[in-house]
Amino acid sequence: MGLTKVDEKGRIVIPKEIRKKLKIKPGEEFVVTELDGDTLIVKRFNVKKMLEELIEKAKETDLEKLQKETTKEGNRIAREKYREVFD
Numbered sequence: 751m752g753l754t755k756v757d758e759k760g761r762i763v764i765p766k767e768i769r770k771k772l773k774i775k776p777g778e779e780f781v782v783t784e785l786d787g788d789t790l791i792v793k794r795f796n797v798k799k800m801l802e803e804l805i806e807k808a809k810e811t812d813l814e815k816l817q818k819e820t821t822k823e824g825n826r827i828a829r830e831k832y833r834e835v836f837d
Contacts, residue, residue: 764792 752765764774772794779795 752768754763754765756762768774774794779797781793781795783791783793785791
């Protein structure tokens with residue numbers, strides 16, 4: 751753990767020992783989320799890795815099965831929403 755301050759532009763410097771341990775490089779992106787009034791969560795955000803994972807998952811997707819399931823679910827929602835028309 752290291753102590754840091756917010757500068758006049760609102761930036762927070764991650765202490766050197768933490769950057770070294772986590773192998774944080776200049777230009778990397780992070781998502782900052784407020785947990786409560788005093789706690790922030792800072793999570794590394796790697797767009798390239800996220801897209802690569804999405805592409806791999808998409809390759810495994812059975813598009814015909816997905817289309818059938820989507821149509822079935824759409825029909826179920828329509829029947830529920832317009833129940834009086836179908837009854």
